Amino acid sequence: METIVVAEDDPSSRELVCEILEAQGYHVVAACNGREALDQIEKIAPDLLVMDIQMPLIGGLVAIERIRQDARFAKLRVLAVTAHAMAGDRERILSSGFDGYVSKPIDAVIFKKSVRDLLQARIPLRN
Ligand SMILES: [Mg+2]
Structure with missing residues (x-):
């Protein structure tokens, strides 16, 4: 069973994302901020990290920077889930290492497909 860490500070969004993924049969571990996300990926080495951008303590952009600087997480795929929708945000987020x-x-259909695509990619898309 594939393990996914979900890092999201908003409780209802976190619950929704976790429920969608659990219904797909994944083992899901929740984190409430970027610091918890970093702790959890170190502890359980998940197959995928689904991460919000705006979070307290450590935000998604700082967390992804730390993840990409750490060789232990070289194979970890990370999917950004965010309300950022301004022009250029998508490029900024992808170029930051997501x-x-x-x-x-x-959108549950798009979300499930994105998760499946990333988990099935034999080579991390980023490299
Ligand atoms: Mg947030």
């Missing part, structure tokens, strides 16, 4: 991007409000 492997994919899904915007809020979450």
